[in-house]
Amino acid sequence: MKAKGLKKPSTRKSKVNYRTTTQLRSDRFLAEIKNATRVTFVSHINPDPDSIGSMVGLAHLVKSVLGKKIRLTRDGLINRSENRAMVDLLGLELVPMDGIEWHEGDVAVMVDSQPKTGRHSNENGLPLVAVIDHHDTPGNVRGIPFVDVRKSMGATCSVVAEYLREQNVEVSFKVATAMMYGMETELMGFPRHASSADEEALLWLFPKADKDLLAEIRNARLPQSHFEGVVQALQSSFIYDRLIISWVHDLPQPELAAEVVDFLIRFEEVDWAVCAGLFENKLILSARASGANAKAGELLKKVVGRMGRAGGHDRRAGGAILMKSISFNAVEQAMVKLRKRLLKALHIDECRGQRLISRKEMLENLQS
Structure with missing residues (x-):
């Protein structure tokens, strides 16, 4: 399967305006990686749609605001038919973790997971500077400069959507579709209750997502x-x-x-x-x-x-x-x-x- 006429991501400013007396989480996250040469996004073994969508959304944020080089990874395999369809139809490039080399200036951001939870094949030597997650399975985040774990949220993509809105970064249909499907797999059906933040993220992403691609991903062919x-x-x-x-x-x-x-x-x-x-x-x-x-x-x-x-x-x-x-x-x-x-x-x-x-x-x- 090939990506269907993917458009160049738009960075047109949205009309969302956040006012706060304290520094925004997204500001703190971006400040932590502003001096990096390249930002690599990592997740748990056998990444699911929420982890993939979160990496896609954060990569778009970092490129749009900071202009950094980015790298998306996969730890293990992507086996489920719907997940493979998501990667193929959206033309996502995920570099296998066992082939990753780290150089001076590289930093890593872990999404939809936390260190030392047994959900990674190898964490040794990971230049980790940030963890963004929603799971209530605690890991060891001591010493990591930026940590944002929202147990009240139903999906990590919801956290990422908040960052994008805070920074007034618009998203392409490719980014919106990836994040929308990531949220859908976590929130729809009968998994857990969605928070108001999840609902706001869904309402923001839905008009931007490609509904035909979403349907193809949901109904992927099965072996x-x-x-x-x-x-x-x-x-x-x-x-x-x-x-x-x-x-x-x-x-x-x-x-x-x-x-x-x-x-x-x-x-x-x-x-x-x-x-x-x-x-x-x-x-x-x-x-x-x-x-x-x-x-x-x-x-x-x-x-x-x-x-x-x-x-x-x-x-x-x-x-x-x-x-x-x-x-x-x-x-x-x-x-x-x-x-x-x-x-x-x-x-x-x-x-x-x-x-x-x-x-x-x-x-x-x-x-x-």
């Missing part, structure tokens, strides 16, 4: 492996009171676990949905909660403990466990431990799981 993974997840879903746990032995991409729980949490008999699956040598976890104030991120972090890393938001969370062995016994032991911890954390009595789809129904479907 056969996606449907095979979904079938396996449904056939391996077990109900424990108000919790449903699903298993995919070989995830075609890590993001499938999140797609599975987004679907399963709609099951009328459960309040919690968890999907686990293997991707390479990692056990990938994703969780969703239907109720408000569920603190899913805190719960999954407690459940995973020292086995790996986890975190997230009020109603959704994710994590990963690096497996020393992916043998049947090693994976089974890890899953049993996680299941017991989940039941205990949710105050559910130990019980035998009931299949979402019975073996009889599976066999009948195969024979029909």
